[in-house]
Amino acid sequence: MIPRPLIIDCDPGVDDAIALLLALASPAEFDLLGVTTVAGNVPLSLTTANARRICHLAQRADVPVYAGCPRPLLRSLTTAEDIHGATGLQGAALPEPALPLPAQHAVAFLIEQFTTASAPITLATLGPLTNLAVALIQCPKIAQGIDRVVIMGGSLGGGNVTPAAEFNIYVDPHAAKVVVEAGLPLTMIGLDVTHQVVTTPERLTALENLGTPVGKAAAGMLRYYGQLDVERYGLAAPPLHDPCVVAYLLRPDLFTGRPMHLAIETEGSLCLGRTVANAYPTAAAPANATVIETVDAEGFYTLLTERLGKL
Ligand code: BDR
Ligand code: CA
Numbered sequence: 001m002i003p004r005p006l007i008i009d010c011d012p013g014v015d016d017a018i019a020l021l022l023a024l025a026s027p028a029e030f031d032l033l034g035v036t037t038v039a040g041n042v043p044l045s046l047t048t049a050n051a052r053r054i055c056h057l058a059q060r061a062d063v064p065v066y067a068g069c070p071r072p073l074l075r076s077l078t079t080a081e082d083i084h085g086a087t088g089l090q091g092a093a094l095p096e097p098a099l100p101l102p103a104q105h106a107v108a109f110l111i112e113q114f115t116t117a118s119a120p121i122t123l124a125t126l127g128p129l130t131n132l133a134v135a136l137i138q139c140p141k142i143a144q145g146i147d148r149v150v151i152m153g154g155s156l157g158g159g160n161v162t163p164a165a166e167f168n169i170y171v172d173p174h175a176a177k178v179v180v181e182a183g184l185p186l187t188m189i190g191l192d193v194t195h196q197v198v199t200t201p202e203r204l205t206a207l208e209n210l211g212t213p214v215g216k217a218a219a220g221m222l223r224y225y226g227q228l229d230v231e232r233y234g235l236a237a238p239p240l241h242d243p244c245v246v247a248y249l250l251r252p253d254l255f256t257g258r259p260m261h262l263a264i265e266t267e268g269s270l271c272l273g274r275t276v277a278n279a280y281p282t283a284a285a286p287a288n289a290t291v292i293e294t295v296d297a298e299g300f301y302t303l304l305t306e307r308l309g310k311l
Contacts, residue, residue, distance in 0.1 A: 003031040004122055004147075004249070007113060009068070009106070010242070011040025011127030012050035014084050014091070014225040018218055018304070019126055019152075019242035020051065022250075024058035025307040029250055033113055033121065035065045036106035040127035040171055041080045042088035044070040047127070050088050052097035057217060058311050061099055068106030068131040072172035080167060082228060091224035092217040110135040114145030122249065123149045126242040128168050133175035136182050148185040152245045154262075154275030155191040156291065160229070165273030166191050169264060173273040177264040186289040188262060189244045190275065193255070193292050197244060198237035199226070203301045207308060214311040244292075247300050254296040254303070259287035 008023060010016040023030055035055065037047040048067040055063050071077045084090060104112075110131060113121055123146060125132060132149065135142055153168035153176065161170045169176045180186065199222050208219035226238025233239075248255050261281040265274040281287040 114142035120147035170273030
């Protein structure tokens with residue numbers, strides 16, 4: 001099997017960190033060309049340091065991390081320290097990042113990779129879509145170098161930051177609009193899916209029982225993370241959002257979805273950042289995304305624990 005060329009754009013963030021670990025633990029499936037960071041859960045300086053901390057923890061110094069956009073296109077930055085802690089990785093005591101930070105901007109890296117790749121590259125986005133939107137605006141022909149964009153963001157039902165909007169889309173709805181309207185092969189994994197993947201005490205214990213630095217860091221972060229969501233949504237345990245994207249790329253058979261027409265609300269105040277998905281596309285509004293609806297949660301956690309055990 002030839003590993004799939006992959007770039008991960010993220011804002012670590014606890015669940016971003018778990019997603020990165022899952023990808024870093026899967027070198028047979030992924031040729032991870034780089035990780036790009038964006039402001040989101042915490043400011044850019046922290047998301048960038050955290051991505052480098054996670055690559056170091058996974059002993060993958062070969063994966064470069066590029067810092068991207070420090071704020072959304074039009075709006076001021078909304079962060080989520082209430083979910084991820086002040087550092088973005090609360091619950092894990094990780095040292096200062098040892099890996100160097102290249103001078104190249106994440107947007108320049110994306111454009112370079114997508115325009116020079118010998119084979120189309122998959123892009124996993126786990127945060128606000130600012131970097132990809134800016135890359136598309138600067139250089140529309142990057143579309144030719146993109147195999148598929150798999151987005152954690154949005155929702156078919158309600159939101160998590162507002163009743164209408166999910167965090168990643170809400171933070172930069174204008175960037176999301178640019179991405180959704182770019183005609184790229186797109187897959188959306190929203191809250192409807194990620195709320196099916198909850199970290200029960202048994203699943204957390206399985207990660208802790210790996211007994212490795214990675215298992216301990218993952219369990220430490222997840223023990224802290226997402227408790228607010230449990231109370232707010234009446235879930236059995238905290239949902240795990242971003243690793244769903246990496247799991248989908250590893251095991252699409254664990255997920256089901258349908259083609260839909262996807263649009264982003266950027267005008268209204270009550271519904272700003274809402275993903276409006278039509279499962280019955282029309283000629284005027286044809287399907288422009290595969291929207292994932294279900295996941296096999298047991299299969300997901302078996303995969304996650306098995307892979308993190310390899311690090
Ligand atoms: C998304 O928001 C962030 O807080 C998480 O990292 C995830 O990407 C879930 O709404
Ligand atoms: Ca994220």
